[in-house]
Amino acid sequence: MNDLNDQAFLEYAISAARQGASEGGVPIGGALVVEGKVLGVGFNKRVQLGSAIRHGETDCLENIGRLPAKVYQKATMYTTLSPCHMCTGAILLYGIPRVVLGENETFMGAEDLLRSEGVEVINLNSQECKDMMAKFIKEKPEVWNEDIGL
């Protein structure tokens, strides 16, 4: 998979994050891609559903539903923000071998853990992803802190 494809697939996660933002939620989105096909997308639903576990990546996995391990093992998880410990754990649980993230300046997740377990992690350093988070954190800092356990 080349960089151009990664940018294109990250756009699905960004679109999901925008949808979350439009609903007043934390603007973080995810998309799971297998062999060039987007299996599903998701976005953080802390605000919308009062959820403690629906982050961009986990909501994406939940929207897709049950999959055989062999599918996850060929997947790339696209996410607008560096994955927190929970989403990192979901990626490790299912053996997803590749993660492409929009940025890790707003929040540095458990990328070291992912890499130590053999997961490829690529940062596309997206200004749009940073800008969405900066806007949200300025408006609702307490929600963002809650989302990362602070």
Next chain:
Amino acid sequence: MNDLNDQAFLEYAISAARQGASEGGVPIGGALVVEGKVLGVGFNKRVQLGSAIRHGETDCLENIGRLPAKVYQKATMYTTLSPCHMCTGAILLYGIPRVVLGENETFMGAEDLLRSEGVEVINLNSQECKDMMAKFIKEKPEVWNEDIGL
């Protein structure tokens, strides 16, 4: 908190697991306890909801909903089975400082990671927890494998 309390609170997680079993689901349950109060319980809903992220612990967190960090930071997560990477990550995300588990013979989760991050992990070595899992795995080995990404 003494051992007697831990056994009593683990019973809430076991009861939740039994409920899951009665619905044909993976018999793993969780309960979150703060200062002697059970805030909520949950159980694995892979079968019942076609869920990829509702494990015993994460379903428990989701049923309880949004909580301030200061509540999680005084909590103990009771779970019938050693927490997988995803549930371990949820515990780390929210800074839950203590985990009491029913057993880790059926499945050894990411206990080393929990301990390396300063979480206290106690194994009550429950025969009932082991028996529930043994029965389920004998009946539906493919569902169990799917639940742990195999």
